Amino acid sequence: xxxxxxxxxxxxxxxxxxxxxxxxxxEDEKVIEAIPKIGYIHRGLESLAKKRDFNDYVYVVERTxxxxxFMHGMGYVESVERxxxxxxxxxxxxxxxxxxxxxxxHSHLLWLGLLADAFGFEALFYQCWRMRxxxxxxxxxxxxxxxxxxxxxxxxxxxDMPHEMLxxxxxxxxxxxxxxxxxxxxxxxxxxxxxxLRGVGILTKEQAVxxxxxxxxxxxxxxxxxxxxxxxxxxxxxxFDIITxxxxxxxxxxxxxxxxxxxxxxxxxxxxxxIPEGELITPVKGNPPVGEAFMRVEQPRGEAIYYSRSDGSxxxxxxxxxxxTFANLSPLLETLKNAELADVPxxxxxxxxxxxxxxx
Amino acid sequence: MIMxxxxxxxxxxxxxxxxxxxxxxxxxxxxxxxxxxTINIEDCIYCGSCQRxxxxxxxxxxxNARTWTIDRMGCVQCENxxxxxxxxxxxxxxxxxxxxxxxxxxxxxxxxxxxxxxxDPEKLAALKAAAAAKKAxxxxxxxxxxx
Ligand code: SF4
Ligand code: SF4
Numbered sequence: 001x002x003x004x005x006x007x008x009x010x011x012x013x014x015x016x017x018x019x020x021x022x023x024x025x026x027e028d029e030k031v032i033e034a035i036p037k038i039g040y041i042h043r044g045l046e047s048l049a050k051k052r053d054f055n056d057y058v059y060v061v062e063r064t065x066x067x068x069x070f071m072h073g074m075g076y077v078e079s080v081e082r083x084x085x086x087x088x089x090x091x092x093x094x095x096x097x098x099x100x101x102x103x104x105x106h107s108h109l110l111w112l113g114l115l116a117d118a119f120g121f122e123a124l125f126y127q128c129w130r131m132r133x134x135x136x137x138x139x140x141x142x143x144x145x146x147x148x149x150x151x152x153x154x155x156x157x158x159x160d161m162p163h164e165m166l167x168x169x170x171x172x173x174x175x176x177x178x179x180x181x182x183x184x185x186x187x188x189x190x191x192x193x194x195x196x197l198r199g200v201g202i203l204t205k206e207q208a209v210x211x212x213x214x215x216x217x218x219x220x221x222x223x224x225x226x227x228x229x230x231x232x233x234x235x236x237x238x239x240f241d242i243i244t245x246x247x248x249x250x251x252x253x254x255x256x257x258x259x260x261x262x263x264x265x266x267x268x269x270x271x272x273x274x275i276p277e278g279e280l281i282t283p284v285k286g287n288p289p290v291g292e293a294f295m296r297v298e299q300p301r302g303e304a305i306y307y308s309r310s311d312g313s314x315x316x317x318x319x320x321x322x323x324x325t326f327a328n329l330s331p332l333l334e335t336l337k338n339a340e341l342a343d344v345p346x347x348x349x350x351x352x353x354x355x356x357x358x359x360x
Numbered sequence: 361m362i363m364x365x366x367x368x369x370x371x372x373x374x375x376x377x378x379x380x381x382x383x384x385x386x387x388x389x390x391x392x393x394x395x396x397x398t399i400n401i402e403d404c405i406y407c408g409s410c411q412r413x414x415x416x417x418x419x420x421x422x423x424n425a426r427t428w429t430i431d432r433m434g435c436v437q438c439e440n441x442x443x444x445x446x447x448x449x450x451x452x453x454x455x456x457x458x459x460x461x462x463x464x465x466x467x468x469x470x471x472x473x474x475x476x477x478x479x480d481p482e483k484l485a486a487l488k489a490a491a492a493a494k495k496a497x498x499x500x501x502x503x504x505x506x507x
Contacts, residue, residue, distance in 0.1 A: 144392035190364040
């Protein structure tokens with residue numbers, strides 16, 4: 001047995017966009033164990049549900065995270081809609097789907113950039129974020145915000161996307177897609193990238209199941225599961241496959257996410273061609289009835305669960321979010337075992353950590 | 361297989377810069393851009409709806425002093441106040457709040473309240489008579505219950 005040392009990793013570390021702390025127990029350069037510590041950016045957003053009117057709380061939920069903000073808003077709103085038992089207009093469903101998929105593209109592009117940064121490929125990082133900027137511009141044009149959109153409301157959406165705007169977006173996306181193919185080719189086929197990703201951070205199918213991995217992390221271990229298939233928003237009307245990979249390593253996770261970007265392009269195109277005309281919002285009156293509801297949403301990072309319980313007043317009694325990163329933490333610890341110290345930043349990134357969500 | 365990125369790198373050498381030459385070239389805001397909240401104070405009725413609806417508690421409405429105050433750094437540009445104003449006197453300006461060393465608080469002062477219209481003397485007399493009659497009836501009732 002070599003000498004054991006404990007190296008603190010984070011909460012401030014160049015590779016981490018957000019603070020998480022890991023105590024790495026090392027034997028020479030090998031990680032024997034990683035002990036996580038979270039809670040640096042807990043803001044108490046869940047308990048704010050008791051102090052803000054359930055209608056205004058949408059704007060609080062959205063701020064859980066700056067990357068999947070739209071889907072947080074959507075998950076919360078749909079859970080309250082279930083308590084009310086209202087059917088939202090079809091157009092609103094499609095608009096939600098389009099925005100959600102645009103969020104997925106932007107989130108995965110952000111992740112690809114960070115991944116490139118984590119293995120030291122700065123130029124590739126900038127290329128990914130340059131593309132992501134185009135999506136942010138589209139968000140600004142359609143919702144008024146680049147990061148936080150504030151378009152969800154209980155019963156529907158607040159803003160419409162006119163037909164010309166949708167067509168313009170599809171055009172933009174088509175242009176992006178071509179360039180993106182070349183860019184993702186670098187991730188998938190470049191020698192330097194492969195040497196850092198292949199065979200690193202293996203999470204077998206059995207481990208993924210027992211440790212409860214979600215999202216691309218799970219699908220990269222060959223499990224075919226996607227919450228979008230439950231058919232919330234307009235996903236029920238659209239056809240798409242679940243993208244999986246059998247390799248179980250970091251490369252597989254990268255591959256799955258890249259696949260999902262192109263799938264999102266396709267889903268948006270389908271949604272634009274099918275979107276019906278009509279109302280944007282079903283007016284919802286009064287306070288929510290006594291009751292509770294669950295909502296499961298497939299976020300870019302995996303399945304998120306929203307639970308709302310109402311006691312009949314205008315303040316919700318409880319609002320809870322189970323975020324995907326939280327579920328992916330234990331698989332992460334598994335992949336860190338026996339990893340090289342130099343691979344640790346990369347492995348942390350492959351779960352696409354979103355610590356703000358996790359700690360709320 | 362090796363050096364897939366070279367193509368990108370070479371292309372980049374001859375490409376126009378992706379970033380804008382700010383401040384020579386200014387950003388153009390979209391029609392829907394949410395910059396900062398402004399008020400048309402003449403139309404405000406000081407109902408306080410915006411204050412109650414603001415998720416971050418950035419607005420303070422003072423009905424007596426007839427002022428409307430916004431904490432610029434506290435506002436998160438959610439547009440909730442705008443959507444809930446009964447007089448539609450709030451709107452979003454496209455320009456962002458300028459960065460500052462101190463927390464900017466903007467106070468808007470409304471015009472003084474219009475004087476209450478004077479009451480018609482005949483109506484006033486009628487009202488007074490009605491009140492006196494009511495009082496007398498109440499007294500009678502009280503006497504009755506005492507007996
Ligand atoms: S909601 Fe509108 S009218 Fe009422 S106080 Fe606010 S700005 Fe004035
Ligand atoms: S935009 Fe939102 S945060 Fe800003 S003042 Fe209005 S309600 Fe408050």
